[in-house]
Amino acid sequence: MSLDNQHDDFAEENGYAKIDRYNSKKINKIAANYAEILSEIGENPQREGLLKTPERVAKALQFLTHGYDLDAAEVLRSAMFQEDYSQMVIVKDIEVYSMCEHHMLPFFGKAHIAYIPNGHIVGLSKIPRVVDIFARRLQVQERLTNEIRDCIQDTLKPAGVAVVMECKHMCMSMRGIQKQNSVTTTSAFTGQFIIEKTRSEFLRLIAANLA
Ligand SMILES: Nc1nc2c(ncn2[C@@H]2O[C@H](COP(=O)(O)OP(=O)(O)OP(=O)(O)O)[C@@H](O)[C@H]2O)c(=O)[nH]1
Numbered sequence: 001m002s003l004d005n006q007h008d009d010f011a012e013e014n015g016y017a018k019i020d021r022y023n024s025k026k027i028n029k030i031a032a033n034y035a036e037i038l039s040e041i042g043e044n045p046q047r048e049g050l051l052k053t054p055e056r057v058a059k060a061l062q063f064l065t066h067g068y069d070l071d072a073a074e075v076l077r078s079a080m081f082q083e084d085y086s087q088m089v090i091v092k093d094i095e096v097y098s099m100c101e102h103h104m105l106p107f108f109g110k111a112h113i114a115y116i117p118n119g120h121i122v123g124l125s126k127i128p129r130v131v132d133i134f135a136r137r138l139q140v141q142e143r144l145t146n147e148i149r150d151c152i153q154d155t156l157k158p159a160g161v162a163v164v165m166e167c168k169h170m171c172m173s174m175r176g177i178q179k180q181n182s183v184t185t186t187s188a189f190t191g192q193f194i195i196e197k198t199r200s201e202f203l204r205l206i207a208a209n210l211a
Pocket residue numbers: 100101102139140141142169171172176177
């Protein structure tokens with residue numbers, strides 16, 4: 001499969017068929033800027049290996065920020081089901097890839113999310129989808145954490161939501177302070193998770209190695 005085809009197939013493979021994935025005007029504009037950047041860093045944008053690089057980077061950037069084109073609440077609403085289940089539901093170890101808004105370098109790690117149903121449950125896959133929709137934007141980890149919490153709380157209206165994220169920031173490892181192993185943890189809670197006992201149960205369960 002050619003590189004172009006791989007990119008073209010991205011939308012469908014990821015269930016994001018309705019994204020206007022290839023706004024070619026946008027791609028061309030971003031690519032032109034990257035050709036200039038290549039020159040500025042002392043490279044020759046005309047050498048063979050770099051000929052298609054500006055276009056590749058433009059497409060990669062569009063992928064890495066495609067969350068702007070998606071509505072996380074709509075995704076949740078598309079798979080809400082009435083169910084008489086009122087115990088904690090936890091989806092843990094969700095891989096997260098985002099980009100910090102300060103340096104546009106990746107930060108990545110895991111999200112652990114729980115909610116306590118209040119009449120409705122949600123299709124399990126929709127929780128990582130919500131994570132991705134907010135992560136695939138320029139972010140800070142704190143806002144990303146809060147946006148996931150608020151979206152689940154406002155849409156599903158459960159008795160409580162808990163979000164914990166643990167991420168490594170490339171802007172702190174490959175440049176700047178250059179700390180290779182530091183991990184940043186953020187958390188956000190609503191409803192019953194504000195109560196110490198419920199929050200402790202959630203934290204104990206995400207720390208446990210049950211599977
Ligand atoms: N709170 C928070 N800070 C972040 C996140 N991602 C990156 N940063 C920080 O954003 C800050 C930007 O600080 P500046 O002093 O303006 O930028 P800088 O000179 O490149 O800073 P250094 O990284 O310390 O070299 C840095 O301290 C980064 O570590 C994030 O998700 N949350």
